[in-house]
Amino acid sequence: MSEPLLQVRSIFRNFGALRANDDVSLDVQVGEIVGLIGPNGAGKSTFFNIIAGALAPTRGQILFEGRDVTALVPANRCRLGIARTFQVVRSFDSMSVIDNIVVGSLLRNHDARTARHMACEVLEFVELEARADTPAGDLTSPEKRRLELARALATRPKLLLLDEVMAGLTPTEALRGIALVKRIRETGVAIIMVEHVMEIVMPLVDRIVVLDLGKIIASGSAAEITTDPLVVAAYLGDSIRA
Ligand SMILES: Nc1ncnc2c1ncn2[C@@H]1O[C@H](COP(=O)(O)OP(=O)(O)OP(=O)(O)O)[C@@H](O)[C@H]1O
C-alpha cells in the first residue's frame, strides 16, 4: 500500500486532569472517507483541532504526506492540504458569500483574480451561486453550513475534516448535504467526518472509527461497527434499540 496521506501517531491531549485524547492513532489513505463517531465529550472535536493545528497535543505526532506537521500553525497545515469546518459555524457575517470564499482561496493563491475565479468555481459546486452577493450573516443556517464547506474547499484540500456539518438539518437538507459530500469524495479529497446520525455516516464512509473517553474502541466497516458489543454499549445502544 502507498504511504498514508495522514498518519496520527499516539496522540494524547490533557485538559487538566481530563484526558480528552488518550493514545489515539489513525492512518487515512489518499481519497479515503472515514467516519468518526462516539458519544458527546468523547474527544472528536479535540482530535480535529489537533490534526488541524488549532490545539497542540500533549504528546504524539501528526504526519501529512510523510512530513511531520506537529509544530506547524493551522494556516501552514492548510497550505499543505488540511482543511476543516467548525462544529459551531464561523463566517464573516458582514462580508458577501463570495468574499467569504475568497478568504479561503487566497490562502492558496496570492493573485486576487485567480483566487476569485477559484472561489466562483467552489460557489457553484456548493450551489450557492444565487447567494453570491448576499452578506453571509443573512444566509439560512443550512446555507451557512454550505458556505463553511465552500471556504474549506476553496483552500484546495487533500484532507477535509468535517465536524458535524449535517447537524440540525432537516431530512431534505441532509440529503442535499449527503449528495454534496459524495461530490467532494468524487474529486479524490480524503475526508474524516464527525456525525452523530448513523444513517448519514454509513452510506458515505469507507470505514468507521469509534472514540469513547478519548480512546479508539473500535474501527471497521459500518456492518462491523453496528454489531460490535463494545460500540453498542458505549454509544449505539439507544439508536439501535429504538
Ligand atoms: N478547551 C478545553 N478546555 C477544557 N476541556 C475541554 C476543552 N475542549 C474540550 N474539553 C473537554 O474534552 C472532552 C472532549 O471534548 P470534545 O469537544 O473533543 O468532544 P466531542 O467528542 O467533540 O463531543 P461532542 O459530540 O459533544 O461535540 C470533553 O470532556 C470536553 O469538556
Ligand SMILES: [Mg+2]
Ligand atoms: Mg465535537
